[in-house]
Amino acid sequence: MKHLQAPAKTILISRIDAIGDVVLTLPMAGWIKQHVPGARVLFLGRTYTAPVVACCRHIDEFLNWDDVKNLSVAEQVAFFKKQQISSIIHVFPNKQIAQLARKAGIKQRIGTRNRWFHWFTVNVLVNLSRRHSPYHESQLNFTLLRPLGLKEIPSLDEVTGYLDFSRINPLPExxxxxxxxxxxxxxxxxxxxxxxxxxxxxxxxxxxxxxxxxxxxxxxxxxxxxxxxxxxxxxxxxxxxxxxxxxxxxxxxxxxxxxxxxxxxxxxxxxxxxxxxxxxxxxxxxxxxxxxxxxxxxxxxxxxxxxxxxxxxxxxxxxxxxxxxxxxxxxxxxxxxxxxxx
The missing domain is CATH 3.40.50.2000 (Glycogen Phosphorylase B;)
Structure with missing residues (x-):
């Protein structure tokens, strides 16, 4: 795949659910880094998955939804604006986050068609049905990158290659x-x-x-x-x-x-x-x-x-x-x- 001739972007991957789901989402970050030159990749997750995301060298910054969700709406919107996000990918659909991304004026908001609230909050809808798909969970996530111009779904071997956990702390004595x-x-x-x-x-x-x-x-x-x-x-x-x-x-x-x-x-x-x-x-x-x-x-x-x-x-x-x-x-x-x- 050729590199995209696109300006540097700040791309936010939003996935606030469980550890295994987060692990299988992280290869997206490496794929983005490889094919969108100069991209800055953020990850929105929960406190308990922060140590997992910290292991992945392709994530530039972790945003903790647990710190943001209890702020006032105005403070939440200001928080998202401060990140200067050009694209948000709603890997795990969440109504509140989708509404905030819209209010914060994030230019490209990517989500699946099968969540009704995305029809009012997302401006790039993707056809994605996980339940009956022949793809692995990690590969399905790559479908959401198509609006970035990344049309290819990599093989499982390729996906594994982009799961780079090279930031593991030494085991305490x-x-x-x-x-x-x-x-x-x-x-x-x-x-x-x-x-x-x-x-x-x-x-x-x-x-x-x-x-x-x-x-x-x-x-x-x-x-x-x-x-x-x-x-x-x-x-x-x-x-x-x-x-x-x-x-x-x-x-x-x-x-x-x-x-x-x-x-x-x-x-x-x-x-x-x-x-x-x-x-x-x-x-x-x-x-x-x-x-x-x-x-x-x-x-x-x-x-x-x-x-x-x-x-x-x-x-x-x-x-x-x-x-x-x-x-x-x-x-x-x-x-x-x-x-x-x-």
Missing amino acids: KWQKFLKWDKPRIILHPKSKGSAREWGLPHFASLAQQLHGLGWQVFISGSAAEGELLQDWLRENQNYITDVTGKFSLSEFISFMKACTGLVGASTGPLHLAASVGIHALGLYPPIKPMHPGRWAPLGPRAQYLVVPKDCSDCRKSPGSCVCIQQINVAQVVATLEQWPR
Whole structure:
């Protein structure tokens, strides 16, 4: 693709939702930098995703929606005007942000046609239907760049190349004491906060025991709330694991991931983070569309996934787990992990 002969622009990517979604949006910034010479790329997100965005070298500045949303309307408009934004891309549609972008006079306001409020707030509407698309989530985001003259949707390999997490902080010394550098180190992330189908605690317990027996150092990660929920299970498996649930800030967890060999989990933020920092990341998926890896596979140089090779929607309305993801057996996972270089 030829470089666009356009003046320098300030482009704001707006995505105020979850960690995994933000990770799969960040390659847009690298693509913009590559093809819009001199572009300044801003990212509007939430406090809890700020450490994720901070890792990406293609983002020039992070704008915190949590700091802006409670200001008066006049102050909000003034804030957006101050950024001198030439284009805003509403990757995650939000009515309040769309209205503010219009009031702030941002010249090019890009959003999808399938949000009714965009018809009154956005001046460049894009046809984008995520639910039935054959594209990966990260590729779908690139559709919103067409009004910038970027018509091409890159391949997944190309997208991965633009997910540049090269600004990771060194792991603080106080956390290095957890690591046994003479062993392969793996993080098991068994829970998903309801955002994905789960493999189940019995499977993770068996996996932890087997990996421990094979000489791996096994960490169990999760939020503090998940740690409380898993308290009995963690106690039952304490001889095989090191519990790090609730112990890290997100920035520290990213640094801790970088120091490990890999991570196993469902289609959650930690899985996508592990893939993006360049360690081995094994995702366990159901075959249900659009939850399947065709849409949500982790992206990274060492990312992998396991899914039962069938097209099934029997458990679509069942919360939590499903029959098909349970059919991924522990032996398959161990065999995959044993192929990882140590």
